[in-house]
Amino acid sequence: MFDYIATTNELQILLADLSAASWVALDTEFIREKTYYPQLCLIQLATEKRLVCIDPLTINDLSPLWAWLQQPNLLKILHAGSQDLEIFYHLSGQVPTPVFDTQIAAAVLGLGDQLGYGRLVESLLGINLDKSQSRTDWAARPLRHEQLDYAIDDVRYLKQIYPILQQQLKALQRDQWVYKSFAKLTDPSTYTVDTRESWKRVKNNQLLKPQQLSVLRELAAWRESEALHKNLPKRWLLSDDILVDMARMRIQKLEDFKTIRGLKDETIQQAGAQWLKLIQTGLKLPASEWPQPTRRRTLDAELALLTDLLMVVVGQQALHYNISPQMLATRPQIEKMLIEQRTALSEDWRGSILNEVFEAILAGKKTLAVNQQKVLLQG
Incomplete structure (x- = not known):
């Protein structure tokens, strides 16, 4: 069962009831076909005790909700949350923080890169989600119960997935890897438009x-x-x-x-x-x-060989951490890094695995060796 919040008074009562919550699973439904900004049509949230759909089309003042989401001691759990956070930033002028993105966590754990919510639920909980309402016009009112039930599934299982991923991250000592990616998600500059x-x-x-x-x-x-x-x-x-x-x-x-x-x-x-x-x-x-064309520059023979070498490093590290090599780095990404004369691949979790190794290899402080048909890093 879930609650449907459609008035300002109902929202105030809900937020008072949730004042002691330490985390909330969040999702939104929106449409964007006819507007520059997404039109927020529904907000789904789940805490330890509550499942709730909030109707932003019938509530005149959502500022109490934005203030509640800004609490630094309230962890916001999302899946592929950048679009949801963009909506919150546009409507409130602030990005809720801190956050935990289950799609990023799944990638760090080697479960799949940009894994969809349905596949993650199936993988971790063995549940196949209903997809019959995926073409819903979320701006239409009234919404039918089956549409709302479909929408609430996006947080019903999200709150179950979070502790599983968190436990696995800690067990593998990878919980620190995700923080830079989460920080970028909550950086307002991520959602600020530079027209130039x-x-x-x-x-x-x-x-x-x-x-x-x-x-x-x-x-x-x-x-x-x-x-x-x-x-x-x-x-x-x-x-x-x-x-x-x-x-x-x-x-x-x-x-x-x-x-x-x-x-x-x-x-x-x-x-x-x-x-x-x-x-x-x-x-x-x-x-x-004048701006300069963004044409792809070609590698000379030496950089091409160096790319081959670093791709071996990617494969070696991927094997070590049991993560797909394609999730760590692609050949074009490494080529771009070398052309731009950088030694660090990225600032997200992938960089946590590869940056120091790449820097050591490129500086000659580490080398690759083969022992009993295994590729090893030495130095």
Whole structure:
């Protein structure tokens, strides 16, 4: 059984009842098809004694809930929680902390990289979750009991999974590995939008020359700002293909926009003058301020050999910790690290396993040896 909280008074009573809780399992249901920000439609939570669905569409003031979630002595347990935390940050201006993400914990334990919640529940509890309500329109009201029961399963078993993962992490002495990843999840900068960097996420930007990228940066920043302001999906304003075409072409007057496929006359009349200014801004910037293409650099023969060596190290460490090599590091990740002249792979749990070893290998302080058909690290 679970409770359905739909009024401010019910929420206040609930939070008073949960005031002594030391942990809470959390999940949300949301839709994002027609908005820039996710529209929060349902909040599910579970404590030691309570299972609850909170309806944010019928409660006018959720600030008491945000304040409760901010308590530093209340551990928030989530699975693949970045989207949930993004929603909380957008609505409250703060990221709940501390957190425990069961997907990250499962990866550290070698159960699978980016393992889905259903597979994790099946693996640890032997329960197959009902998937019949996965296409629910969570913004529709009223929600049927079977829909709410489907939603509450996301925390019903999450609170059972947490102690199992926590115990296994401690038994393998890997509980320290997850903290950097958890800290990144609760860093507000993770969810802060930098409009000036949005050009990097435009599809096919690597096809443009540096000055064209300068134009793209201005146009992409405008699109991002407009989407934020109007709370609309970016693609509804301008598609990536249109942005790239605008940046590639030498557009000098409004009529030039009409040659771009998919760009409507009405849109040109509304924003064309602004686009022209942005294009001129991008073109007039000095070459020293142009963005550089994000094309993949190639390795020379020596770095290619070094990549081979480090991939052996990855395999050796993966075998040692009983974790899939693909979960630790891929060849492109190591190539990127070497090209950028770094010795550390990452700042998350993977770095806890590989960074010191990589640094020692690259500094010549450790070597690989073979003994009885086993690869060993020496030094």
